[in-house]
Amino acid sequence: MNALEKNQTWKVVNLPKGKSTVGCKWVFTVKYNSDGSLERYKARLVAKGFTQTYGIDYSETFAPVAKLNTVRVLLSIATNLNWPLQQLDVKNAFLNGDLKEEVYMDPPPGFSEKLRLNVCKLQKSFYGLKQSPRAWFEKFTTVVNRQGYRQSQANHTMFTRVSAKGKITVLIVYVDDIILTRDDLVEMDRLKQSLATDFEINDLGALKYFLGMEVARSKKGIVVSQRKYILDLLKETGISGCKPIDTPVE
Template identity: 65%
Template sequence: MSPPPGFETQFGQQVCKLQKSLYGLKQSPRAWFDRFTTFVKSQGYSQGHSDHTLFTKASKTGKIAILIVYVDDIVLTGDDQTEISQLKQRMGDEFEIKDLGNLKYFLGMKVARSKEGISVSQRKYTLDLLTETGMLGCRPADTPIEFNCKLGNSDDQVPVDKEQYQRLVGKLIYLSHTRPDISFAVSVVSQFMQAPYEKHMEAVNRILRYLKNTPGKGLMFRKTNRKTIEAYTDSDWAGSVIDRKSTSGYCTFVWGNLVTWRSKKQSVVARSSAEAEYRAMSLGICEEIWLQKVLSDLHQECETPLKLFCDNKATISIANNPVQHDRTKHVEIDRHFIKERLDSGSICISYIPSSQQIVDVLTKGLLRPHFDLCVSKLGLIDIYLPT
């Protein structure tokens, strides 16, 4: 590190060599994680191959203890209660730790348990955000983004405060960890971080007005007997008016519960809607394979083949029968990847009608009836609503 202030003349051109990492340096988190990993592995835990922050220890009796860490916040779970209490004691000897009891809040997310299942929501975070922006008394909106809303750039628009815009969108991105219903709207407004205009700020305010309507919505995880991984993929062809790139969307269900989702602008321009769907399909398959690996790290079985639902028959035909013609010859890598997975029998692709396609909420602005239907099928519920 460079010499501390006031010692420059004594050091001249020399620098200090650190004996250990100091708080605030770039390497400090890495050094802490290495130290923590070494300790956890010494206790007989194995590190996950698909998620390096996940550690598991299976006993001979078939019970399991699971540890997941985010910087210095740790969640312990599993059915091996003796191992969990022993680990807490050993960790207390090694580090200064505080046992907060049963999981209630984690990184701003509220975890609630009931007979129905486990719900995860960010109600307090949402209300704090609305209070901070002065939107608690605003007129609520039914949807987070207007129907078929296309945001672009034009020279005659009025610019807005860039720092305030970036701060707001950053908070909304964090909120979309438990709110797939705002994912698409947030992904659209986050494309104008460098030079936001009034129109973009209005779109951000529209998301806040929607949150005012539904502050307590969150994910619900119910216990089921199904052992399947299912993915739904969709795309909005040439959705961006700036560069005509398409938007991919997918969501995955593990054992019938929504676990991951994504709304992302594609990196290249697609020449046909089938090509755009094809790229979204390969994203969905990658996510399913990763989830299968996470489940195997957790010593859980899952049924194969993995199921993928798509509402474009042309895409499914190309996947099953990859004919070479002008429309598909440039979609090279995705095509071989999907074909390989289909041939090995690890995935199967099924057709689903557009009216039942729930990923529409992640690729385009919808009208309220269709939007409400998609959100309810995703399994989002508000546990704070009076029954």
């Protein structure tokens, strides 16, 4: 709630005549580290976007995400050129998008009395709204382009910048997870500071865990493993205790 109020996500108003509201609910999750240990508990207020009406509450919804092939190629290039790989995370990413439509939301459960039973007129995009991914990506693209980066036409989530001395900085984003690599240390630090003025950024240091992939780096190269992802799948399907067996060969 502090993050929502600090971000000026909504304005408390009386519901205008002829307008309807979108519901909302709290979603509680537990976030784990790549080794399975507890990282933190999360509480997120989410709008019930399934109650939105096309053409009234939203229009365009599409937002691109990074292709895994592009991520693997980027890891390979960074390894061969001995470039460092760094990871950033944007806190409450969807709350940064600019909402163009007029959307009203019910008061958050547990805060109805505090808001005097009025409704929330959303001023920023919100988790659960159908247009939120698109609004967030448009905002992020605008900010990065303003820093002199060019958006790739082959993969719209990859941005590159070539300095006057010919040094390259590459950024790739998957929703709110960002990978940075370069042969220009000064530019990387400058970009981090610039992004921090527009968004609340977590600098996670060297790349270790991205989209369910564990990344280990040594002088010999990079090893990518999906051990945790596979173990989670086995646990979810109830076969984590099964014994392995060789596949018969004819």
